[in-house]
């Protein structure tokens with residue numbers, strides 16, 4: 414079997430090939446299509462990156478796009494000396510001197526990894542870029558117990574590519590029925606790091622969420638405060654009378670302020686903040702007790718992106734994108750260096766068919782592009798010197814965990830995002846599919 418791949422780049426070393434811009438390559442043996450040992454005897458790093466579905470597929474140009482994206486973004490050594498060079502698929506030319514930023518390996522403090530085929534398809538994208546991820550529990554059925562979290566963690570660990578040391582930090586899904594005993598078990602387990610509050614009906618798989626926080630969950634919140642277990646909040650009310658663009662603002666007044674007044678020593682993370690109101694609220698709270706995660710999409714897109722030239726389902730997430738004034742407030746907050754804000758991608762993959770249909774799911778798959786987007790935002794704000802604290806320090810400091818010790822590099826070099834990521838049951842469309850981004854993450 415012969416595959417012709419035009420790769421965006423390739424630097425060929427003595428016993429390895431590395432991707433860079435401008436060289437043509439022909440992969441003339443099925444090295445991308447099945448597990449082969451590399452020259453050191455271990456599994457090929459490339460093959461271990463590909464999901465089993467990709468390994469089974471042949472000749473699909475999207476596969477090659479994906480491969481190129483992965484390799485380019487990770488600067489992986491191919492470790493296969495017999496790669497020959499011929500063609501070119503994503504011809505993105507680099508010009509001028511390359512700017513580089515080296516930062517401590519980031520963590521993702523809000524991540525949806527899913528399970529089954531989807532987990533297999535998306536895990537490598539997060540595992541490469543991030544050291545740890547706070548794993549959201551909104552599976553079907555949700556992760557409501559420590560026992561379920563332990564078993565979900567095991568399936569994630571099995572799916573992580575062999576040469577990545579990504580650590581999944583598990584969470585529990587808060588329900589009206591959760592007992593304080595469960596919080597004790599969670600703490601003792603050493604693998605559960607937080608509890609997630611989904612108001613029932615607020616977002617994807619939140620049907621089993623909380624219907625009455627103050628009526629049903631006080632003993633659990635009390636125990637969480639005792640155990641120093643953070644509460645992660647999807648901050649939107651679900652009252653259909655409240656306009657969808659106001660749901661975060663109303664949540665702050667109706668739930669968050671009273672919650673914090675009642676439990677001043679409870680650690681609370683307002684997840685994926687989308688409004689100036691949320692930014693001001695978090696800034697007004699005591700540092701170390703209330704913080705916020707910020708997604709790539711809420712930093713670079715406003716609600717116009719939902720309707721640009723027609724309905725754009727791949728820009729639909731919850732909380733929904735807001736007006737430009739809110740986007741700007743969030744950019745100012747994160748680029749100011751305020752320690753209360755840290756990276757949480759909310760990368761939320763859905764099969765293309767579940768996004769492009771009469772009642773599409775909320776969620777943007779952004780693990781691929783997240784670091785590139787964050788770098789662009791800080792660069793444009795003239796705040797690249799504050800990027801590392803946002804991506805790599807503020808999160809672990811808030812959670813009371815050590816900072817990572819390894820580094821990643823961001824190179825100012827254009828690369829093209831694949832149109833889609835195929836997997837065994839379909840395909841996923843990533844954020845900025847088919848577009849060219851400016852910052853290329855790579856391992857140091």
Ligand SMILES: NC(=O)N[C@@H](CC(=O)O)C(=O)O
Pocket residue numbers: 525551616617647729730731732759761762775776777
């Ligand atoms: N962000 C989203 O739009 N979707 C998330 C759920 C969530 O975090 O709201 C998902 O699980 O798909």
